Amino acid sequence: MNVTGHTRRPASIRDVATAAGVSYQTVSRVINGHPSVRPSTRERVLAAIDELGFRRNATALALASGRSRAVTVLTANTTHYGYASILQGIEEAARAASYAVGIGVLESAEDAAVAAEVQRAADAGGGLIVIAYDPAGVRALGAVPAGLPVVGVVETPASPPAGGSPWVWADDREAAYQATRHLLALGHETVHYVAIPSSTRRTSARTSGWRQALKEAGAPEPRPVQGSWGPAGGHAAGLKLARDPSVSAILCGNDDLALGVLRALHEVGRPVPGEVSVAGFDDAPHAAFLTPSLTTVRLDFTGLGRAAFGLLHGVLEESAPVAPHPVSVPELVVRESSGPPPADR
Amino acid sequence: MNVTGHTRRPASIRDVATAAGVSYQTVSRVINGHPSVRPSTRERVLAAIDELGFRRNATALALASGRSRAVTVLTANTTHYGYASILQGIEEAARAASYAVGIGVLESAEDAAVAAEVQRAADAGGGLIVIAYDPAGVRALGAVPAGLPVVGVVETPASPPAGGSPWVWADDREAAYQATRHLLALGHETVHYVAIPSSTRRTSARTSGWRQALKEAGAPEPRPVQGSWGPAGGHAAGLKLARDPSVSAILCGNDDLALGVLRALHEVGRPVPGEVSVAGFDDAPHAAFLTPSLTTVRLDFTGLGRAAFGLLHGVLEESAPVAPHPVSVPELVVRESSGPPPADR
DNA sequence: GCGCCTTGTGTGACCGGTCACATTCATGCG
DNA sequence: CGCATGAATGTGACCGGTCACACAAGGCGC
Incomplete structure (x- = not known):
């Protein structure tokens, strides 16, 4: 535990190494669960990590490894129920996978503005999820540079798309x-x-x-x-x-x-x-x-969001292949506002 | 313009330097608008930047400089109107200041879960905005480690807080x-x-x-x-x-x-x-x-979000000091649902 | 003509991790 | 018994920027 209350620079991997009497590489191995570390050594390193309150610096990790464990969601709006629910679903799934979630709002559907937002999102690193129910979103999805991992949350496609297309939709x-x-x-x-x-x-x-x-x-x-x-x-x-x-x-x-x-x-x-x-x-x-x-x-918008993240997650890491096109089944809910037409016609 | 369509590693500052025939440091100076760069040199560097499609790597910037130009918003929910509007306001202001916006949902108000979310947010680097209208948010605001720049969006405080307290509220x-x-x-x-x-x-x-x-x-x-x-x-x-x-x-x-x-x-x-x-x-x-x-x-939730970002922005950079406690004036809107009580009582 | 300051530019180290490779030592096998 | 093999660990370079400092050239004062 970090008892000295001073707000000093957080402990780095080398601080831990010194404290544990090993090299920084060994600390890295312990962090990443590399098998060939002697149990006694691992023990000492873990103790040092705990004592110094070490947390792996996400920025450095991203820079060195290229993987950033981050997703940016591009959406035209955050307040409408459907959009907000999708966002919530994405966040939920991302949190479970320890991914960070960024958000960018497409305030205008104008090409230049959309392109700028896509660029900003790309700069953030990691993957991209675009909610493409509206013109701005559709345009953004089109403006994503090739090579950038992206999943689109779209309306039901007119024809069944090729397998592996990075889209998710509710029916x-x-x-x-x-x-x-x-x-x-x-x-x-x-x-x-x-x-x-x-x-x-x-x-x-x-x-x-x-x-x-x-x-x-x-x-x-x-x-x-x-x-x-x-x-x-x-x-x-x-x-x-x-x-x-x-x-x-x-x-x-x-x-x-x-x-x-x-x-x-x-x-x-x-x-x-x-x-x-x-x-x-x-x-x-x-x-x-x-x-x-x-x-x-x-x-099921929340489920749609989760599915979108799942698909992206599968693309970003060559982990378990996700079901190609997770589709949630819509459910008609009949309430008071619908009934037979007036009789006199 | 990058004409070769190959998805290759994006250009770095050193690539630009080589292309322009200068050192990487000079490129850095141009990017950051340093005054002492000969106009002709600047010209050449800018041309190289344009030609290679160079964009400054946000991750490297954050690692090297410490400043990350990012805000994480901690909220218990993204779908409720008030919360979503605050988020939208934050994003709007952040975008204008070219800050990235991250989001973390406090799914549970339980202490450990909240603490974990705060930690995750802290790991993301940059500042923190906590929407503290509910128990989870209030707890999160309390769990923020000292030294981490944070602004809370709170209910009207019972007593006027000390000047410079990092809070924003609607009245x-x-x-x-x-x-x-x-x-x-x-x-x-x-x-x-x-x-x-x-x-x-x-x-x-x-x-x-x-x-x-x-x-x-x-x-x-x-x-x-x-x-x-x-x-x-x-x-x-x-x-x-x-x-x-x-x-x-x-x-x-x-x-x-x-x-x-x-x-x-x-x-x-x-x-x-x-x-x-x-x-x-x-x-x-x-x-x-x-x-x-x-x-x-x-x-005015959107305005509240903007104010929250503004305050945080002021803390993160020693720029223009923001108005201490931006308060938006609530406005009563009388519609059909209110009227005099029934006469017979 | 010498020192000195300013302007423009370059060099090396660093941020905090990862990666590729080198090194050491114990073990197994021919 | 010598050597290949693998486990355990260390070293140096690197990711892409920034920062502190060194250094050369030009202008100015004396």
Whole structure:
């Protein structure tokens, strides 16, 4: 134990060596569990380590060995439920593997800004995880220089990608499909869609799951409405849809959008689920407690984060090969906000 | 520009030196803007840097200079709005100052686990920001070894701390005071309080602001109800309070708790604000879109995060001294969930 | 013309580890 | 009994920067 309270330079490997009467290399061997160290010597070194309160300097380790045991997460936002949960999952898995987690926020989706952030992340050393649900993230994933270990957390790819592609996803295509089918099964003629930013591209997974369900049911395919990420965007989109009397079912790209839509319907005086059914996406903690409580599709974001780290971890160290594409199964959670369409139509 | 696509070892300062025909030290001088370098030399070095795509290795910089330009944020959670916003604010300010941001989650409040996390954070080098709104955070702040630069994001201290104390806070005591006064001014006999975890201690800032407002008004002081952080905790607490017919006003420790309380009141059939008024705390994005929309007190968490970083930045570099205790002024936002008590009592 | 200060540049050591190789000594085997 | 082999340990260089200092050249005062 370090009894002298002075804030002095922490003990280095050589300090330990002197204290134990061995060379610094022997100390290094003990630290790294090298087999050929005499037990008595190991004992002495460990005692010295304990006495001096030695901790291996992560910076020096990274510099000398090249391995940095660090991950940087690139994300457009830290406050939205899905993103924050993925981050939390990554951190959890990283902590278990004693990796450090860094974070970089993509404040702008503009190319130069994104490139700068990617550079900064690369400078930090170690691996990279990019949350690529939105334009900024997608762009960042594309801007990663070759050779830098990276895992992307992405929407369901349109076609099954080549094995070993460094991507992880929840099956949000399937989730959108399920939610849409649920609403159609209740008797709605069609389902309108309020999209999260990236999902307006024709290739978006959520959009295409929704579209497929409509097509299979022979339902007309309305234009997706562009939302933002938050409730405000949902509110704006909701007001637009609420004015159209033919709208009886709305699927939202996430639960925050759904919240805004619910509010808009309330303001316009269209009861949910009496006149209009609403379904969300993600099953955020508040979904169950809204009035009406929100029908939604649960996605395991934390697990997704853990999987992303696991994949990266496998790339960084040639350890146990991780399952190629860990996919969590989405789960439809039916609550109060969805029901049959009004009878009089 | 690096045209050869080979993923080879990035250029070092000595590679640049050779390319420019100078010594590595001169390159170092150019990088660091040292004045005594002949313009023509500087020119040549800069050209070489550009050509080789040289970027200064952050790890080596940290090892050699001791300064690491990094901050680690210790927090109990990344998904709650307040925490996530503080983190976002920190990241924003850190990015502007080209600091790297690391994150450590305090999964358990148990002493050993907290100590381990603090150690890990210390190993990362650089400064530390601890979000200390909850037991885990408070404990972590206490466990930081002396000599390690640290800033705590805390609740309003009970008494004005000594100048230069490394803390930052939003005035949540004042915020709770304001919200409580607002409810009392509407005519409620008293205001019940659903507390976030840390706030059950008598010293908690939010609790004491609430208590002071009650005392000044001569209102009876009910026992605070213990909530958790999320809506589920608010729901449980709300059910308890809803059964008590004397309850007509409820202040919640955050907006998620308030959401749960609203739901509980709805389930029990007590209209808001007709029979019961509810106020939240934080003004999270969803507060405005709930039905009824939520009266709450806005706190500038992002600004708080920025201030925390600013303070730490000032400690790490002897640069511009930062304002001692940046306090953001809370702002009461009155919405639909609060109104006068029912007339018949 | 000599010393002295300033400007511009180079050299060597160092930060705290790892890695490749050298060295010592005990052991096994032909 | 001599030598190859392996275990246990030590030495020097290196990762990519910074820091302290040495040193040469040019300008200035006297």
